[in-house]
Amino acid sequence: MISALRTLLLCALAIAMLYAMRESMPGYGDITAPIAVRGAVGERVETQDFAFGAASVHLARAVKVESFGRVKDYSTSGVWLIIEGAAVAKTETMTLMSAEWQAGNGVRYALSQRFSTVSGYLPTERLEPGLPRPVLLAFELPETAVDKGTLLVARSLVMPLAEELSIALGDRKPTEIKPSVTISRSAGGAPWTLAAR
Amino acid sequence: MSEKRTFWTCLVALIVVLPLAFVVRAWESLRESQWLAIHKVDIVAEDGAPQAFAGGQWKLLDMRRLPRSDDARIILAEFEASPTDPAILSQGACRVRLVDGKGRRFEPVALAEPAVRKMYPEVADRPRCGALAFTDAKGGAAVRMAESFIVPAEARDLSLRIEFPGASEETLVFRWTRS
Incomplete structure (x- = not known):
């Protein structure tokens, strides 16, 4: 009787263990997820293939883009998060195709496609090894997604086990949301100038 | 048992x-x-020595260093291939890269830089390496090609790597020690 009970208990334990292992098994996406390299605003963050630094962060209700004498208005029902930074390739010519904003609750927002014609916009900027380039990033977000958010930058979204920069804003988050920010072409070092009104 | x-x-x-x-x-x-x-084999040719590769006789004619900005230079590589077996050459897709002494790999730029157009307009008009460049080649006549690269001013010990997947498993490496 005791022996039968012991066998039953062992069986139940084995089933429970197998179930727990099955439930906790990471999916293919988790196994091959990008490797996070953490950093902060204002510092150069390095991966094996590239380095990126976010220099300044702006929040605005509207963005104006001045190009060849014409002004284009970009409005939003949320808020524009604009990041100025610099990027450099280290080993080979590349373009950083993936940039996302991860809100505090884990929701990810892709880089806005609306500024792809602005020179210096990250996914359009070709990076040569050893030649740093100023880059611009813009996200269209609900106001609640800005707080405790993280900027994620990678070479591509689909590269398994590649490195991904994870840059937290921390206390460098801008406190006020400006009514409007103007991005215009510049002849100097950076391909654009940014002015808040 | x-x-x-x-x-x-x-x-x-x-x-x-x-x-x-x-x-x-x-x-x-x-x-x-x-x-x-x-590891695929590299065929190394020094300073403009002709070399048989992927159905042709290849030669690096010149590698010029042109100004671009304070910290960047343009490298204009001019090379030629005399087809010995046009059938093999037209099979593959040419891939050209520039590698410096630190092992950094530079891809060629798609459009000729303004400085190249101004200083060497005849070179800027040359075709880029590819099957298209060889379609008009007549009876083994040399096809002259050019590629330009943007590199940091301090980049040294440059070599041009030509791969022709489909036509050859090997990589042709032109080392350039002049200039």
């Missing part, structure tokens, strides 16, 4: 079979990995 002996035989077999099963399943991935990959 006694029960005890069967038990130990099975246990020993398990120690051999389990790693073997792992290797068999992962064989393809292991073979593609960096350590076990069969």
